[in-house]
Amino acid sequence: MKTFQGRVVAPGRVSAEALVSHNGLNTLASFQKALQFGDKKATCGDQNNPDLYGKQMAGKALCLPQTIGSTTGGLVLYCACSMGRQPAAMLFSNPIDSLAAAGAVLADVWLEGAQSKMPVVDSLGDEFLDYVKDGMNIIIQEDGKVLVSDPF
Amino acid sequence: MDYKVKLTDEQRAILEGSKGETLAKVMESLVRYGELFGATEMVPISSKFNHLVTSFGLKALGPVYELMDKLLEAGAPSGQKFTVDPKPLDKNVPSSFAQDVVFKLFMYSRQKDYEKQLADLGLLSDNAFTCTCYMDEVGNKPGFGEILSWSESSAVVYANSVLGARCNRNSGIIDLMGSVIGYVPKFGLLTDEGRKADWIVEIKTSKKPEAQLLGSAIGMKVMEDVPYVIGLDKWIGNELDDEACTYLKDFGAATASNGAVGLYHIDGLTPEAAKYGKDLIKEGAKTYVIDDAELERVYNEYPVIWKDKDAAPKLCFMGCPHMSLQQLKDWTDKVEAGLAKSGAGKVSVPTVFTAAPDVLEAFAKTPYADRLKATGVITSYICPLMYMNNPLSEKMPVITSSNKLRTYTSARYYTDDEILEQITQNRKGGRA
Numbered sequence: 001m002k003t004f005q006g007r008v009v010a011p012g013r014v015s016a017e018a019l020v021s022h023n024g025l026n027t028l029a030s031f032q033k034a035l036q037f038g039d040k041k042a043t044c045g046d047q048n049n050p051d052l053y054g055k056q057m058a059g060k061a062l063c064l065p066q067t068i069g070s071t072t073g074g075l076v077l078y079c080a081c082s083m084g085r086q087p088a089a090m091l092f093s094n095p096i097d098s099l100a101a102a103g104a105v106l107a108d109v110w111l112e113g114a115q116s117k118m119p120v121v122d123s124l125g126d127e128f129l130d131y132v133k134d135g136m137n138i139i140i141q142e143d144g145k146v147l148v149s150d151p152f
Numbered sequence: 153m154d155y156k157v158k159l160t161d162e163q164r165a166i167l168e169g170s171k172g173e174t175l176a177k178v179m180e181s182l183v184r185y186g187e188l189f190g191a192t193e194m195v196p197i198s199s200k201f202n203h204l205v206t207s208f209g210l211k212a213l214g215p216v217y218e219l220m221d222k223l224l225e226a227g228a229p230s231g232q233k234f235t236v237d238p239k240p241l242d243k244n245v246p247s248s249f250a251q252d253v254v255f256k257l258f259m260y261s262r263q264k265d266y267e268k269q270l271a272d273l274g275l276l277s278d279n280a281f282t283c284t285c286y287m288d289e290v291g292n293k294p295g296f297g298e299i300l301s302w303s304e305s306s307a308v309v310y311a312n313s314v315l316g317a318r319c320n321r322n323s324g325i326i327d328l329m330g331s332v333i334g335y336v337p338k339f340g341l342l343t344d345e346g347r348k349a350d351w352i353v354e355i356k357t358s359k360k361p362e363a364q365l366l367g368s369a370i371g372m373k374v375m376e377d378v379p380y381v382i383g384l385d386k387w388i389g390n391e392l393d394d395e396a397c398t399y400l401k402d403f404g405a406a407t408a409s410n411g412a413v414g415l416y417h418i419d420g421l422t423p424e425a426a427k428y429g430k431d432l433i434k435e436g437a438k439t440y441v442i443d444d445a446e447l448e449r450v451y452n453e454y455p456v457i458w459k460d461k462d463a464a465p466k467l468c469f470m471g472c473p474h475m476s477l478q479q480l481k482d483w484t485d486k487v488e489a490g491l492a493k494s495g496a497g498k499v500s501v502p503t504v505f506t507a508a509p510d511v512l513e514a515f516a517k518t519p520y521a522d523r524l525k526a527t528g529v530i531t532s533y534i535c536p537l538m539y540m541n542n543p544l545s546e547k548m549p550v551i552t553s554s555n556k557l558r559t560y561t562s563a564r565y566y567t568d569d570e571i572l573e574q575i576t577q578n579r580k581g582g583r584a
Contacts, residue, residue: 009188029560032541035212036259047457068412070537070560071205071303074323075216082215096188097376097412098340102323105184109177110219 001149004128008144009096010108012119016088018136018148019060021051022129024068027076027099030057035079042085061138062087065129067100077103077118084115089140092122093129121146157183157337158193166333174226178329185326186337194335195342197301199294199317201276202230202331203285205304205324207237208538209266210259216325217262220269223332230274230331235285235292237304238474238506239263240538244530246467246502251544259542273328281533282508284401284474286310289510296423299342301330305414306405306473306556312415314392314400316423318342321376321414341414347424349380349417349433356443360387362567363399364555366442367406369450373440376412380433385420392421398476402554405473409556457562463549468499468575469536469563471506472554480507480515480531484524490576491527498528500578501551509533537561 026046033045034057042058058080067073077100080086086107090100104120111117121144132138132148139147159167167179182194206216223229240260247255267275276292283304285292294300294311300319302308303326311317320340322330330336340346351374355361361384370379388396400418407413417425417432424432470483483505491497505524507515512531515521524531536554539545540561550563551574558565566574 071305072324075325079213079215098321099323101185101188102326105181109181
């Protein structure tokens with residue numbers, strides 16, 4: 001098990017299976033089809049992201065450097081949370097970008113109920129993204145500590 | 153909760169609920185958003201109008217429309233009138249029966265309701281749907297130093313760079329919340345330090361670089377940093393005339409979409425570069441040299457995601473971001489000349505030129521409008537991105553000279569000359 005310390009963007013404690021994107025997550029391209037056509041698994045629809053394309057994002061601890069793409073990104077994340085199709089958590093190796101920050105903050109401020117919560121931690125460092133692999137177990141603590149271990 | 157952002161008594165009172173729970177949440181959203189980027193204070197928005205990125209009644213964005221309803225119910229419309237990005241539908245643009253069904257019944261089924269919501273919130277006019285709100289014909293053109301709460305990436309980079317206004321690369325909804333409350337957090341591109349250049353970009357090409365290709369190269373290299381571009385004034389002059397502004401519109405949109413640039417300086421041309429010169433460059437700035445070979449490399453590395461890479465194009469989109477009046481006139485001349493050369497009467501690929509409704513109205517009053525119509529080119533106010541962003545359209549072989557459209561959709565990029573050749577000479581342009 002390895003522990004990484006980040007900054008809390010949206011607080012929460014959760015454990016989930018890791019899903020890793022080494023490139024920036026294009027939020028609109030990744031979520032649009034899932035939100036549009038009622039896909040509860042939130043299957044990633046971004047053909048330009050080989051790490052995530054076709055994989056379930058809902059309920060996973062999504063590990064990534066940053067988000068990219070359209071400035072609708074924040075409101076798309078907000079919608080994913082509102083519909084209960086969000087990742088279990090978002091874990092950024094870099095300091096968070098303005099689009100993901102908007103989505104994380106809007107969801108945390110405006111949405112109520114456990115089904116819409118999404119803890120977000122940023123600034124976990126490059127080593128975090130080098131270490132974490134799809135399927136690893138992730139535990140996120142309230143203070144921004146992220147525990148990563150091999151699958152059981 | 154304690155925040156590092158310094159709040160005035162009025163702002164703190166709003167945060168604590170003096171104007172109701174909804175406005176308290178709006179203030180909390182903006183303060184927490186600013187905190188993440190080290191904002192020092194909340195500063196008043198000083199532009200006359202706002203501009204919103206969300207122009208589409210997309211079924212998938214239901215929760216956003218519910219949030220907007222909450223603002224309206226709380227008696228909290230936008231404090232400023234606003235323009236908004238282009239509409240996603242226009243019957244003038246060719247589409248199949250299946251596309252029409254998908255567009256109207258599935259994707260944009262909330263369009264009519266959403267447009268009503270925008271009107272209630274403070275939409276400037278029925279014509280206010282464009283990504284190029286800063287065109288003279290539209291009239292949402294902020295002045296030097298004005299503070300904005302915009303989020304459309306191509307408009308933000310234009311307002312910061314060409315007009316000298318100050319705006320961060322915000323997300324949709326944050327843009328509206330700023331003008332509801334009247335303040336935005338001060339950080340990043342709102343500060344003098346945040347407007348300094350991290351990169352020196354030296355242009356050493358043998359001819360005028362294609363705006364959308366140069367912007368793409370710089371965007372992919374510097375990502376969200378600020379570039380200071382040296383040597384471009386040799387090709388586009390030292391005056392912000394119509395031609396230079398049009399060039400910078402397309403150049404900037406490519407830097408913002410292929411990277412995440414919110415501000416660039418052009419040595420000897422853009423207002424802050426003209427005023428402060430190389431003092432804008434940070435100590436230790438990195439250097440990126442762009443010559444013909446570098447542009448060639450960037451062009452050749454664009455992936456072609458068409459299933460059949462040799463498919464004949466079924467549609468051509470020009471105008472992402474929307475074209476200027478002068479661009480429409482220039483392209484009328486170019487298309488006519490191309491058709492005269494080939495002997496063809498009309499364009500061989502269905503072609504759509506997109507521009508702001510106000511620009512199209514101005515264009516319609518010129519003799520160019522009938523001439524362009526005679527070539528077979530269609531004009532529209534649509535957002536090409538919204539047209540392309542669905543499973544049916546993404547299977548179509550669509551060509552464009554917009555590097556923004558290339559980045560976000562399956563559309564294939566060609567230079568302006570190659571596009572002209574394809575639509576007027578019925579020849580496949582570009583490289584193999």
